[in-house]
Amino acid sequence: MKIKFTFWRAVFAVIMALGLYSTYVRYFRGLGAVSNMTDQFPWGFWIGFDCLCGVMLAAGGFCIVGAVYLFNVESLHEVVRPAVLTSFLGYVLFIVGLLFDLGRPWFIWHQLIYMNPHSVMFEVGMCVMTYTTVLFFEFLPNVFERFNLKTPITLIKKIYPVLIVAGILLSTLHQSSLGSLYLIMPSKLHPFWYTPALPFFFFASAVAVGLAITIFESTQSSKAFGRALELPVLVRLGGALVVALWVNALLRFEDFFHRGILKQIVTPSYEAYFLWVELALTFVIPLTLLSFKRVRLSPEGLYWASVSTLLGFVTNRLNISMIGFETYVGRHYVPKWTEYSITLMLVAMEIFLFAVAVKYLPIFGEEHTVAQALESNDRPLVAARVLEHAGD
């Protein structure tokens, strides 16, 4: 255990050192030196991964908040805090990522004074700002509870309904608007991915990813922080994931069918290979796995189904932002190592901040709540306890 800990610390240190070097290159040598972006590829890996995937992977917050507070799915209550924390950190680091990608980040505030309401990018910008604020307020109770500040907690509780509704509204707008960004490029983006339905797909896939990332993150935290695995919670999320994936799959099929490109899809081509990987990871593998009851009830099965879903939709976003333009441009775009290293640094920082928050803030329920629940003979938690000792 101790060795592993030191090993990961060393990895973290290396990632941070390389990231800081790349940061230096970015701000003292310019975008041309730090990236392989060109006039032909003005948007690269940072837009594809940090922005599109980053926001998508931060969808857990609004999905879980919506399930618990709008639809009263009480059993998911215990994952609300980690999900909101993940989303909040995700958004903060997405903004940090923007400061790398924008050519003139020092003018980012222009967004607030020179507004162009026709621009999708304007919508994206406004949603980022407002939703990050909402997430901040949804996260704040953790801090207030930590320091036992009663008055602010009651204040936040009073505005909580507003925060919840605003948060889901802004997420709907933000997730879909990232898809709308690409609507203005009908002649550039490959027909596999260009569709007028892009905003709907971006939102629908964000819901599936929100569920999958919560399964993923719960499993990982239970390993990393030695907590009992909330199996009934995972099972519940897995059930919702099946529905979300089927809805996504049917929508995608409908879209391919109506645009008459089904035949083109099954014909081998450069884009088709990437599409196959995407469709296999997003739909075929997880839906096959989850069609077995044994898998739907096992933490491992749920974990791997969610991993496949996450990788699949990450592939989808990278296909849309990078692969889908290569034929049009007539050449490949391969990110420079410094581009990867800055992204890695941001991901490492998010994991680090998550661990710090979990250590110092009441993100996961206190021990006494577990005891209380056990007293009331809560069956699910007994199952979790059994699992906890499964490895003995």
Place this chain on the structure above:
Amino acid sequence: MSKALLYDATMCIGCKQCEKACAEQNKLPYDDKVADESVQSEHKYTVVLTKQDKYMRRLCMHCKQPACASACPVGAFHKTAAGPVVYDVWKCIGCRYCMVACPFNQPKYEWQSLNPRVRKCIMCPERVQAGQQTACAEACPTGATKFGEREDLLKEAWDRIGQNPSNYVPYVYGQNEVGGTSVLLLSGVPVEQFGYPKPEKIGDVPMPEYTGRVMERIPDFIPVWTLVLGGIYWVSHRRDEVAAAEAEIKRNGGAQ
């Protein structure tokens, strides 16, 4: 009403005087090395391409409804009444959405700069404002690049095709492309051969309409979705309240 440029490739002799005049007008470096560059860049707003004995100019098309202007989150681009699509650098935040949005790939970027700007042909707005023609049109020795009213130039373009049908592809590129542009092209060979997008590929629909269809629904979507979400919240919590109140009544009733 609005000014435009007509470029007739059949009259072009590839002397690159337009490139040189453009560089001078925009205070860009220009020497033999730059003249040999056959791609547009942050220091070369227009380029004359050569293919055997055929020439073709590339420059910003100054769309009637520019994708860049609709894409820019801070409105750094706008179409002036006089015709040019101009760029206000002091607004720009460097998101480069204009570059990916442009169907003609005209905006170029100062990738090496620490405070980079987007660069493209802005159709000499000061000169046009002062009633002069653009620098490139003035410099052109053969009249291949001609400045004037868009309506007049369009008519002239079709007249030239009519008078010399064997010289031209019977098509005025830019008349209807993406809703019409303020740069019109006449050519003896299809302009696609020089990297222009095929007319059928970009279509006649102005690019801003593709995003506009979604954006115009947002003002309605926000109140409706807020009401729906708020309604669901209210219903599910009201149910809890009622259940709690009923339990309370039952308990009180039991005590009596």
